[in-house]
Amino acid sequence: MRILLCGGTGYIGCHAYLVLAARGHEVTIADNFSNSSPQVLHRLETLTESSVNFHRVDMRDRLALAKLFSTRRFDAVVHFAALKAVGESCERPLDYFDNNISGTINLLQAMREAEVRNLVFSSSATVYGDPERLPIREDARLQVTNPYGRTKLVMEELIGDVCRADPAFRSANLRYFNPVGAHESGMVGEDPGGIPNNLMPYICQVAVGLRDKLSVFGGDWPTVDGTGVRDYIHVMDLARAHADALDYLAREDRNLTVNLGTGKGVSVLELVRGFEKASGRNIPYEIVDRRNGDVAEVYADPSLAQRLLGWRAEFDVDAMCRDAWRWQSLNPQGYASLFSTESDRALATA
Ligand code: NAD
Ligand code: UFG
Numbered sequence: 001m002r003i004l005l006c007g008g009t010g011y012i013g014c015h016a017y018l019v020l021a022a023r024g025h026e027v028t029i030a031d032n033f034s035n036s037s038p039q040v041l042h043r044l045e046t047l048t049e050s051s052v053n054f055h056r057v058d059m060r061d062r063l064a065l066a067k068l069f070s071t072r073r074f075d076a077v078v079h080f081a082a083l084k085a086v087g088e089s090c091e092r093p094l095d096y097f098d099n100n101i102s103g104t105i106n107l108l109q110a111m112r113e114a115e116v117r118n119l120v121f122s123s124s125a126t127v128y129g130d131p132e133r134l135p136i137r138e139d140a141r142l143q144v145t146n147p148y149g150r151t152k153l154v155m156e157e158l159i160g161d162v163c164r165a166d167p168a169f170r171s172a173n174l175r176y177f178n179p180v181g182a183h184e185s186g187m188v189g190e191d192p193g194g195i196p197n198n199l200m201p202y203i204c205q206v207a208v209g210l211r212d213k214l215s216v217f218g219g220d221w222p223t224v225d226g227t228g229v230r231d232y233i234h235v236m237d238l239a240r241a242h243a244d245a246l247d248y249l250a251r252e253d254r255n256l257t258v259n260l261g262t263g264k265g266v267s268v269l270e271l272v273r274g275f276e277k278a279s280g281r282n283i284p285y286e287i288v289d290r291r292n293g294d295v296a297e298v299y300a301d302p303s304l305a306q307r308l309l310g311w312r313a314e315f316d317v318d319a320m321c322r323d324a325w326r327w328q329s330l331n332p333q334g335y336a337s338l339f340s341t342e343s344d345r346a347l348a349t350a
Helices: 011-022 039-048 062-071 086-091 093-114 147-165 199-207 235-252 268-279 303-309 317-330 342-349
Strands: 002-006 026-031 053-056 076-079 118-124 170-176 178-180 214-217 232-234 256-260 285-288
Touching: 002 011, 011 026, 011 039, 011 235, 062 093, 076 093, 076 235, 086 093, 086 147, 093 147, 118 147, 118 235, 147 170, 170 235, 178 199, 178 235, 199 214, 199 268, 199 317, 214 268, 232 235, 232 317, 235 256, 235 303, 256 303, 268 317
Parallel strands: 002 026, 002 076, 026 053, 076 118, 118 170, 170 256, 178 232, 214 285
Antiparallel strands: none
16 A cells, blocks of 8 residues: 555654555655654664655645645555644643644545545544543543643544545544554654653653653552553554554455553553663652642553454563663664754755
8 A cells, every 4th residue: 555654753653654664565754843853764764775755744734735645646644643742732722733633634635635535543542531441442431631632532523524424434543552662673762852741751761861760640549559550552563553454444444443552551660660670770760749630540441453453462561661771772862863964954954
């Protein structure tokens, strides 16, 4: 298939690129680098030993999107392009609605004009809010607690309406739980700008000495050890699910909404211990107050994805920690060489 990855230089997108390219698909990336580095393109080229077809496009730019769709006939789109920081979304809700929802409307319009009718969408466990029952099934009540989550829910609904309006349009909503880890090469991985919001990148930065200690948000949750429990999933397992979802849309000709998680809850301290074992580094931590908006436990029932896609997570917490550590130890500053070479500078200003 000829596949367009919107937001494909981001953390999850670049891992999906590697899986799709390895399966023989012809993959094009579009991104505006608002939360990623041009370095990713060089790394992907090294790993695949071939050039990456890349377009610098902002999803909010309708003309640029129309032009992109005129460059080739895509069979499917995978839509990763969104802003994703919960705290920032509370401070800048308009930016989140503008980027995530306007961008998605433009993309859907460009797809309609170009008659591209297969979409895989990056949704999130955030659409379940504070779950009533665990593990979480896809038919659980949907409720959101912050503007970022609201944009994800609105985007799911918008895509659902497009499917109803055009019975030939096919979509797969993939509700990711907590993606962590990196490609086994250690050449691509998660590189949050500034202070990481999420647990695993924070642990990684403590491990390489960029930060003194981890703040554990709450030690009095009603969980196994008092710390928050989440369903961490290796990013390569997640990436593989995108290829499986594209196959499903082509094969079954039906829409799809599935959870992508391991089904196993892991506490903050369990993840810290797993990381210490994988890295051989001590991770100093301090238990502090709960973070606003956090919930005690979130983990998936991933059985629907197994039944429909034949997909299940294969990597365990040890592998997640091992690969996160390999990436961070090989790239202590992430893609810090950003704009350090002439070609990066040219890409960034193109
Ligand atoms: P990321 O920020 O690393 O990747 C998103 C990419 O989209 C970035 O490269 C960014 O530059 C690009 N982008 C954003 N807005 C754009 C725009 N207007 N035009 C063009 N490009 C744009 O994030 P990620 O972790 O790879 O997440 C990918 C998707 O998965 C997002 O939609 C996110 O909401 C969703 N998701 C992520 C997580 C997670 O914990 N990482 C969990 C659930 C869902
Ligand atoms: N945590 C800490 N210290 C930190 C960071 C996190 O103790 O410095 C704890 C949190 O309190 C939580 C757990 O680690 O118990 C995981 O927190 P993350 O921020 O890594 O992940 P969340 O589950 O809170 O949220 C993430 C994304 C959301 C997404 C959700 C489900 O940020 O956007 O996963 O996909 F919706």
